[in-house]
Amino acid sequence: IPVEPFDLVIFGGTGDLARRKILPGLFRRFCDGQMPDGARVIGAARSEMDTAAYRVTVGEAIGEFGGDSAVDCDAVDAFLERVEYQAVDAKGEGGWEALRGLLRDGMVRAFYFSVAPSLFGDIAERLRSFGLADAQSRIVVEKPFGHDLASARSLNATLAQHFDEEQIYRIDHYLGKETVQNLMAVRFGNMLFEPLWNAQFIDHIQITVAETVGVGGRGEYYDKSGAMRDMVQNHLMQLLCLIAMEPPSKFDPDAVRDEKLKVIRALDPIDYHQLVRGQYGPAGDAPGYREDVGDARSRTESFVAMKVHLSNWRWAGTPFYLRTGKKLRARDSEIAVVFKDTPHSIFGPEAGQHRNVLAIRLQPNEGMTLDVTIKEPGPGGMRLIDVPLDMSFADALGPDAEAPDAYERLIMDVIRGNQTLFMRGDEVEAAWAWTDPIIEGWQSRGDVPKPYDPGSSGPEDALMLMHRDGRRWREIK
Numbered sequence: 001i002p003v004e005p006f007d008l009v010i011f012g013g014t015g016d017l018a019r020r021k022i023l024p025g026l027f028r029r030f031c032d033g034q035m036p037d038g039a040r041v042i043g044a045a046r047s048e049m050d051t052a053a054y055r056v057t058v059g060e061a062i063g064e065f066g067g068d069s070a071v072d073c074d075a076v077d078a079f080l081e082r083v084e085y086q087a088v089d090a091k092g093e094g095g096w097e098a099l100r101g102l103l104r105d106g107m108v109r110a111f112y113f114s115v116a117p118s119l120f121g122d123i124a125e126r127l128r129s130f131g132l133a134d135a136q137s138r139i140v141v142e143k144p145f146g147h148d149l150a151s152a153r154s155l156n157a158t159l160a161q162h163f164d165e166e167q168i169y170r171i172d173h174y175l176g177k178e179t180v181q182n183l184m185a186v187r188f189g190n191m192l193f194e195p196l197w198n199a200q201f202i203d204h205i206q207i208t209v210a211e212t213v214g215v216g217g218r219g220e221y222y223d224k225s226g227a228m229r230d231m232v233q234n235h236l237m238q239l240l241c242l243i244a245m246e247p248p249s250k251f252d253p254d255a256v257r258d259e260k261l262k263v264i265r266a267l268d269p270i271d272y273h274q275l276v277r278g279q280y281g282p283a284g285d286a287p288g289y290r291e292d293v294g295d296a297r298s299r300t301e302s303f304v305a306m307k308v309h310l311s312n313w314r315w316a317g318t319p320f321y322l323r324t325g326k327k328l329r330a331r332d333s334e335i336a337v338v339f340k341d342t343p344h345s346i347f348g349p350e351a352g353q354h355r356n357v358l359a360i361r362l363q364p365n366e367g368m369t370l371d372v373t374i375k376e377p378g379p380g381g382m383r384l385i386d387v388p389l390d391m392s393f394a395d396a397l398g399p400d401a402e403a404p405d406a407y408e409r410l411i412m413d414v415i416r417g418n419q420t421l422f423m424r425g426d427e428v429e430a431a432w433a434w435t436d437p438i439i440e441g442w443q444s445r446g447d448v449p450k451p452y453d454p455g456s457s458g459p460e461d462a463l464m465l466m467h468r469d470g471r472r473w474r475e476i477k
């Protein structure tokens with residue numbers, strides 16, 4: 001669906017995120033015909049350069065990160081025609097008047113803050129004081145949104161001085177992933193699942209986001225965050241919300257976000273024994289976490305696993321097991337809904353235990369599998385086996401149906417003025433309010449994360465977390 005003509009200003013327009021995600025994503029939208037005539041992208045950053053030089057760097061970024069569509073050079077040139085650059089000083093006066101001069105009236109105006117969080121307040125203030133933003137303008141704020149509850153509150157308060165909540169788009173790129181949105185389609189678009197979607201029929205739910213990458217060049221940021229702040233407080237929490245929330249009355253921003261907020265607020269405080277922290281060690285020549293971040297005594301976690309409960313009617317007694325980590329065996333993210341056993345087996349004990357499992361594969365190999373129990377074919381009597389009903393998006397939609405990158409979808413939603421897939425201020429605060437005591441608990445106890453081997457499934461204790469309950473994690477593969 002085409003959007004209205006827009007001026008999109010990217011603060012941090014020369015930075016890593018702009019080069020890797022935002023600009024190539026906009027280019028792909030352009031190739032798909034979603035950037036109407038008159039839509040423009042304005043890079044803004046500290047470096048002094050002219051538009052011609054900026055276009056060269058944007059062209060390079062598209063070549064490197066644009067995917068197959070970047071092969072069409074005519075399109076690249078046509079896209080670059082839409083790109084401008086203006087140097088600005090986020091903490092000073094320089095460049096703001098000129099930037100205002102570039103903006104046109106009658107267009108959707110969006111400002112993307114792809115900069116260090118310490119600059120969010122300065123930029124928001126200057127957008128107002130130099131008259132760049134009006135009541136229709138939108139700002140897009142990248143994570144991390146605060147470091148804890150206090151800093152998130154203060155950031156919300158600062159932004160609120162200059163913008164209304166309806167103008168603030170807090171990005172969690174997991175919400176832009178096709179498969180994550182599909183969670184809502186599966187739950188609320190089918191009659192099949194929702195009647196069973198509760199503690200009466202579901203034994204437990206597992207959420208795994210496993211990565212193979214380490215912290216690489218991001219050590220300085222990551223070592224102050226750890227997996228809890230970097231992944232759980234935002235991405236995993238959002239997945240939990242979508243899987244656990246009550247059906248919203250309609251698919252609109254506040255209806256959806258109200259329900260998500262209720263999930264976060266229903267989370268029980270977490271018991272120390274239900275938490276496992278891990279840190280990857282070295283392997284052969286490959287450096288371990290501590291070498292990666294340059295601190296031989298770092299106690300920051302690169303892995304976390306936990307068992308959480310929601311205190312509400314729907315989920316009373318059903319545990320949710322969450323885990324995420326770096327340098328694990330495979331890049332494998334999925335949500336598995338494990339149903340209870342049938343109340344009585346007519347086939348006797350020799351038929352064994354069988355369970356339906358609905359696994360939603362978020363990435364890679366996006367798709368869904370539903371394990372169903374059937375009779376093992378053959379004359380051997382009534383023997384039961386579990387077989388998957390397997391759907392992959394690539395097969396179902398055809399190999400050419402390339403899912404848009406999360407950022408593409410989200411940026412277009414900003415232009416459309418649709419906040420459904422963005423976090424509201426109270427949601428972010430509630431998420432910090434739940435994670436803060438966990439992190440404080442680790443700090444006050446001087447907790448040392450358990451080492452784990454790169455390429456493994458994380459520390460042994462994480463396996464025990466489920467074994468103790470007579471359950472086991474699904475394999476990371």
Ligand code: BG6
Pocket residue numbers: 211230231
């Ligand atoms: C980011 C985290 O938000 O998400 C990274 O800061 C992490 O540490 C990344 O690697 C994972 O995103 P994706 O889309 O690759 O699953």
